[in-house]
Amino acid sequence: xxxxxxxxxxxxxxxxxxxxxxxxxxxxxxxxxxxxxxxxxxxxxxxxxxxxxxxxxxxxxxxxxxxxxxxxxxxxxxxxxxxxxxxxxxxxxxxxxxxxxxxxxxxxxxxxxxxxxxxxxxxxxxxxxxxxxxxxxxxxxxxxxxxxxxxxxxxxxxxxxxxxxxxxxxxxxxxxxxxxxxxxxxxxxxxxxxxxxxxxxxxxxxxxxxxxxxxxxxxxxxxxxxxxxxxxxxxxxxxxxxxxxxxxxxxxxxxxxxxxxxxxxxxxxxxxxxxxxxxxxxxxxxxxxxxxxxxxxxxxxxxxxxxxxxxxxxxxxxxx
Amino acid sequence: xxxxxxxxxxxxxxxxxxxxxxxxxxxxxxxxxxxxxxxxxxxxxxxxxxxxxxxxxxxxxxxxxxxxxxxxxxxxxxxxxxxxxxxxxxxxxxxxxxxxxxxxxxxxxxxxxxxxxxxxxxxxxxxxxxxxxxxxxxxxxxxxxxxxxxxxxxxxxxxxxxxxxxxxxxxxxxxxxxxxxxxxxxxxxxxxxxxxxxxxxxxxxxxxxxxxxxxxxxxxxxxxxxxxxxxxxxxxxxxxxxxxxxxxxxxxxxxxxxx
Numbered sequence: 028x029x030x031x032x033x034x035x036x037x038x039x040x041x042x043x044x045x046x047x048x049x050x051x052x053x054x055x056x057x058x059x060x061x062x063x064x065x066x067x068x069x070x071x072x073x074x075x076x077x078x079x080x081x082x083x084x085x086x087x088x089x090x091x092x093x094x095x096x097x098x099x100x101x102x103x104x105x106x107x108x109x110x111x112x113x114x115x116x117x118x119x120x121x122x123x124x125x126x127x128x129x130x131x132x133x134x135x136x137x138x139x140x141x142x143x144x145x146x147x148x149x150x151x152x153x154x155x156x157x158x159x160x161x162x163x164x165x166x167x168x169x170x171x172x173x174x175x176x177x178x179x180x181x182x183x184x185x186x187x188x189x190x191x192x193x194x195x196x197x198x199x200x201x202x203x204x205x206x207x208x209x210x211x212x213x214x215x216x217x218x219x220x221x222x223x224x225x226x227x228x229x230x231x232x233x234x235x236x237x238x239x240x241x242x243x244x245x246x247x248x249x250x251x252x253x254x255x256x257x258x259x260x261x262x263x264x265x266x267x268x269x270x271x272x273x274x275x276x277x278x279x280x281x282x283x284x285x286x287x288x289x290x291x292x293x294x295x296x297x298x299x300x301x302x303x304x305x306x307x308x309x310x311x312x313x314x315x316x317x318x319x320x321x322x323x324x325x326x327x328x329x330x331x332x333x334x335x336x337x338x339x340x341x342x343x344x345x346x347x
Numbered sequence: 348x349x350x351x352x353x354x355x356x357x358x359x360x361x362x363x364x365x366x367x368x369x370x371x372x373x374x375x376x377x378x379x380x381x382x383x384x385x386x387x388x389x390x391x392x393x394x395x396x397x398x399x400x401x402x403x404x405x406x407x408x409x410x411x412x413x414x415x416x417x418x419x420x421x422x423x424x425x426x427x428x429x430x431x432x433x434x435x436x437x438x439x440x441x442x443x444x445x446x447x448x449x450x451x452x453x454x455x456x457x458x459x460x461x462x463x464x465x466x467x468x469x470x471x472x473x474x475x476x477x478x479x480x481x482x483x484x485x486x487x488x489x490x491x492x493x494x495x496x497x498x499x500x501x502x503x504x505x506x507x508x509x510x511x512x513x514x515x516x517x518x519x520x521x522x523x524x525x526x527x528x529x530x531x532x533x534x535x536x537x538x539x540x541x542x543x544x545x546x547x548x549x550x551x552x553x554x555x556x557x558x559x560x561x562x563x564x565x566x567x568x569x570x571x572x573x574x575x576x577x578x579x580x581x582x583x584x585x586x587x588x589x590x591x592x593x594x595x596x597x598x599x600x601x602x603x604x605x606x
Contacts, residue, residue: 105524106485107494131517135497138450138482142489147451147571150480160576165478166373170382170578178572212527213494217512219522230518234605258606266536276500276537277520282479283536285518291605301372308584312605314596320589329587330599342593347606 048079053128055192108209168305188288232261239265241296245273299324356412394472433544452569454486484533
């Protein structure tokens, strides 16, 4: 079957992100989505030390080939730099689909590629129904749309929480190095302010503890930090808490922030606005602590505790 | 005539979309082809309100001379444009169509307007809260060859107005890019706080110029290769239980095998 797939000469191109030679693990979900399209999977990774990232990617189950582009002009994720590269590689591997995990990078880069191919890209796919039919959410997760693309090349960002990560071992892909340099005269990298944290990443953590307006002020997130440390959980926040300036924007969970789907989501002092639910309602188990028994969060929580979070959270921390 | 660069003022184009109001609970229509829109409150897409306000801020800072609002949609999109005019735009362009135009079609229409208007900055919302695609700014930047600063949390225009620094909200925090002007910027939540229009400004807005064009007149084919086959409600989560106390919560979480 595999050789038949190769014989057709078409492939699915997965665009991986990397930093300092390490692939972003969200690519594992994109690979799972790509593998469902029934064609060999080629992974593209570019950056200063892309070969190191390629060596991690070549063992991922389901990857048939990795293309590494080692050049520092691809180290920083500028759409104007990456778009021509992705177009060229897609052409060279005869890509019928270009896939990436939904992220700040892919959300602005894949549409750039799609426009050059005159195709309507498909954002934030949650399920692959067939090679041309996909599901995605609209209206803050309140509607699921099944969409069909007749475009020659399908350009897709896949929501990482909707696809189980591919196994990082078991594959044995060939690595090919390609020479390319970004030719970008319109945009320049001017630095990043990345939040350093010793906690697990929100997108991949098995447990997420999240705080909202009920916390009252930023300093009170300390009680969530203690609980999270005990559980090895990531800490998130509602839009209300971020807008109030209590916590940085990268902690925001919801329609306009991050979408998470951990094994356990604990919502603390969060009422459960529609836009917040859109970011977490696919979690396996949802628990909530809120003093208002009428809060909408209780309608999606598997286990709801009505009570004062300032006593319940420390008590929970002690009892774990 | 030769003006020193610092005196050259920008023209800002702002995209505003009419969407179902964010507070409305949408319902799938009986045919499962879309959502019920009749007799449902519509408003300006909240991220587009931020874009209009950012245009005002740029003008107040002395960088811009004109703000042009553009909307693509049915006759009722005029209401959204009047809102933009009341919030501070000087004139409006309505691309009238009863079709649902996908982001690629929207970007093609904007490109055609940009070719005529030649703005220095194009400000859009980072996403529309109806289809949640968040693609138009990037598609437009690609079609026009202009640089893009998407999900902007901060916009700093250089004194010579030849470049703009955009600080973007990204997965791991913030990153800053420097773009040559003209540029396309999509506005994120924390860029600025939109201000509601005052009654005198709403009255004045009625007299501001509003031009209507059609996709045909712009010679733009808005059809794309993506069709919505069906829409449906998401699977419902079964209602959970209230636990008695923290001990009960711990016990239940252990039983569910997530602790």
